[in-house]
Amino acid sequence: xxxxxxxxSLFHMPAGVIYLDGNSLGPLPVAAADRVRHMxxxxxxxxxxxxxxxxxxxxxxxRIGDRVGRLIGAPEGTVVIGDTLSIKVYQAxxxxxxxxxxxxxxxxxxxxxxxxxxxxxxxxxxxxxxxxLKVVSPEEIEDAIDETVAVLMLxxxxxxxxxLHDMKALTQKAHSAGxxxxxxxAHSAGxxxxxxxxxxxxxxVGCTYKYLNGGPGAxxxxxxxxxxxxxxxxxxxxxxGHQAPFAFDLDxxxxxxxxxxxxxxxxxxxxxxxxxxxxxxEGVDMQDVRKASxxxxxxxxxxxxxxxxxxxxxxxxxxxRRGSQVSFRHPNGYAIMQALIARGVIGDFRAPDAIRFGFxxxxxxxxxxxxxxxxxxxxxxxxxxxxxxxxxxxAVT
Numbered sequence: 001x002x003x004x005x006x007x008x009s010l011f012h013m014p015a016g017v018i019y020l021d022g023n024s025l026g027p028l029p030v031a032a033a034d035r036v037r038h039m040x041x042x043x044x045x046x047x048x049x050x051x052x053x054x055x056x057x058x059x060x061x062x063r064i065g066d067r068v069g070r071l072i073g074a075p076e077g078t079v080v081i082g083d084t085l086s087i088k089v090y091q092a093x094x095x096x097x098x099x100x101x102x103x104x105x106x107x108x109x110x111x112x113x114x115x116x117x118x119x120x121x122x123x124x125x126x127x128x129x130x131x132x133l134k135v136v137s138p139e140e141i142e143d144a145i146d147e148t149v150a151v152l153m154l155x156x157x158x159x160x161x162x163x164l165h166d167m168k169a170l171t172q173k174a175h176s177a178g179x180x181x182x183x184x185x186a187h188s189a190g191x192x193x194x195x196x197x198x199x200x201x202x203x204x205v206g207c208t209y210k211y212l213n214g215g216p217g218a219x220x221x222x223x224x225x226x227x228x229x230x231x232x233x234x235x236x237x238x239x240x241g242h243q244a245p246f247a248f249d250l251d252x253x254x255x256x257x258x259x260x261x262x263x264x265x266x267x268x269x270x271x272x273x274x275x276x277x278x279x280x281x282e283g284v285d286m287q288d289v290r291k292a293s294x295x296x297x298x299x300x301x302x303x304x305x306x307x308x309x310x311x312x313x314x315x316x317x318x319x320x321r322r323g324s325q326v327s328f329r330h331p332n333g334y335a336i337m338q339a340l341i342a343r344g345v346i347g348d349f350r351a352p353d354a355i356r357f358g359f360x361x362x363x364x365x366x367x368x369x370x371x372x373x374x375x376x377x378x379x380x381x382x383x384x385x386x387x388x389x390x391x392x393x394x395a396v397t
Contacts, residue, residue, distance in 0.1 A: 002288035007362040012279045018368045022348045023187060023325045023358030026213030031071050035276035036269060055304060057268040064271060065202050065221060073195030080258045085186060085207045085220040089119045090220060092203035092263055094235035096151045096180040103150035110212055111138045111158035116184055120153060120162045138163055142173060149179040157187035157323030162315045164322050168199040187212060191324035193286040196223055211360060214274035220260050229257040238263030266391050292361035294319035297326050300369050307377040314354055327354040336379055338390035345375045349397045
């Protein structure tokens with residue numbers, strides 16, 4: 001049984017704040033500051049360049065990858081950390097397309113994170129081989145999988161609404177039709193139980209700064225199924241994906257297995273913070289997390305709907321059909337969210353009209369949910385949002 005009182009103590013939360021935005025950026029793990037300070041002063045400061053060997057910086061991407069792998073049902077040696085999520089999307093999609101060379105359609109949905117679609121558009125345009133990016137609604141995905149599809153590329157949890165795709169069922173249908181799959185787990189890893197092996201996913205990618213609490217800009221991860229590990233070609237043939245980086249060959253030779261998906265130099269400072277964050281998952285059962293997050297979100301939906309009739313639920317009502325986030329719609333959603341943030345209830349806004357809240361049992365409980373609903377009811381019902389300062393659009397919403 002997961003001890004959520006223990007996990008709560010592992011995170012720093014500013015006084016007077018109810019944080020319902022862990023689906024966008026996780027809070028600071030208490031241990032992270034000391035871990036990063038130690039890395040900078042004792043490792044970088046004292047060991048200098050020797051730290052790549054003596055402090056194990058060069059091995060971090062695989063070591064941390066295996067820790068993330070345990071949270072997504074990936075076998076040891078199939079996940080590596082590094083670069084950004086967009087880079088990992090590009091790598092996974094490029095490799096998948098080369099493994100299915102006779103087809104020209106990439107299928108996705110309009111609930112996929114836009115950056116994933118942008119990367120796909122850029123890649124397909126650069127290849128200039130008659131590829132098509134076909135984007136349908138989430139509800140149309142299953143019927144759109146046919147013998148023309150080379151790769152099914154989806155975000156498991158819709159970033160706008162929290163709608164949850166059935167990874168196993170859709171992967172099975174894709175494989176039956178001769179397609180490969182690329183899954184984005186940005187809103188899944190650390191939020192819901194994930195089993196990439198059981199689902200037989202071909203590739204999976206994700207970020208570590210949301211539910212995994214690795215910090216702003218924390219490095220991303222990529223999973224490659226064992227059956228593709230030695231045949232997937234890394235389109236981004238970076239130095240550290242080379243079979244022998246320090247042989248300094250002029251020609252590229254792909255590294256063994258998941259090592260070939262490394263690109264750039266490991267961000268050692270960021271990885272120190274991420275390792276500290278992953279310590280919080282020791283002793284945590286994802287089934288407990290899932291049960292608790294559904295209960296918190298159900299409570300939130302029930303109370304918001306009872307008290308705020310102006311808000312329209314945008315997320316699936318059934319907790320088993322959504323991730324660990326809930327969205328409501330309102331024409332003045334941006335101003336409402338700014339008014340809530342001013343009162344210490346932090347969620348976020350997604351255009352055109354969605355206010356979005358994440359439910360992370362590691363540091364959020366019923367008391368915070370009820371207090372958040374009190375604030376939402378006051379802001380909405382008393383039109384506290386109707387002020388000029390709440391309508392001014394910030395760079396990050």
